[in-house]
Amino acid sequence: MTNIFKVAAAQLSPIFLNKEKTVEKACKAILEAGENGAKLIVFPEAFISGYPDWVWLIPNSKGVHLNELYLKLVENAVSVPDNTTKKLCRAAKTAGINVVIGMHERNTETSNASLFNSLLFIDDKGLIIGKHRKLIPTGGERLIWSQGDGSTLGSYETSAGKIAGLICWENFMPLARNAIYEFGTQILASPTWDKSPNWIQSMQHTAREGGLFVISTCMALKMEDIPDEYEFKKLYPEGREWINTGNSCIIAPNGQFLAGPIEAKESILYADINLQDIIKAKRMFDVVGHYSRPDVFNFNVKKQV
16 A cells, blocks of 8 residues: 555535436546546545435424435435445446445344435445444434444545544544544545534544544535425525535645635545655644553443444
8 A cells, every 4th residue: 555645525416316326426426536546535425315404494393294205315225235335336446446425324234214324435346344324413314314333433444544434523523533543544534514614624623633634525515406396495595506515625634725625516626645644743642642641531432232
């Protein structure tokens, strides 16, 4: 494994609630990033097949509407493994690139009718190396997603270094971040729906705190990307163009931007990174090394379900 290589952040729009077409788009982006020399590409939160923004618009009392939307969401969710993951793995192998992609994941181990907000990790040989289920959904998201557990919290050795992922506001959990640091993570994939300046500041802090590279990827989504058949579309303010403008970026261990943030457009961001910059960043502050105090603090991750 070389220390210097290119990584990518895919600020793209899914084909809303259409798994097949969204996967086609994802595979094209994977192949494009591979052709451009990237060793890793990170997609947004819930990219397959779209963030359920209606949870912030429709009250839970509107059960009839929510039931139909949830049915559509489950029908377009991913089981790990399934034909969807086979297509993604094939693209990753062809492109010779590692992939981290957000998705709605069905709980195939039991009822097959509940959902997790998950990240799928695929290596450059086209093999699924892991998945992570978001530990706790935020606010209205709890009407959609189940809670993950510590068994999916980990990091993975790849040709692009040691990679881990935390989803959206899960990145705000100090102990979750500490676990990622303890795993020796070099690149943190942070797919999100949060486009705010405060989020970007938090990502810069995380990069500095952990002494690692952060790839923050958020989908860019326009009003026109939501088919007119979905009634919740009428609940947005009149004249609104963008539902989410993105603000994806790639950040170095010193907290400086290597690419982005980019706003209000679809694009694949690229940046060259040097893993040796991690060691340089940790000379003064290594949160789980010389700056830790194991004689004062105890830390443990419960890996059992």
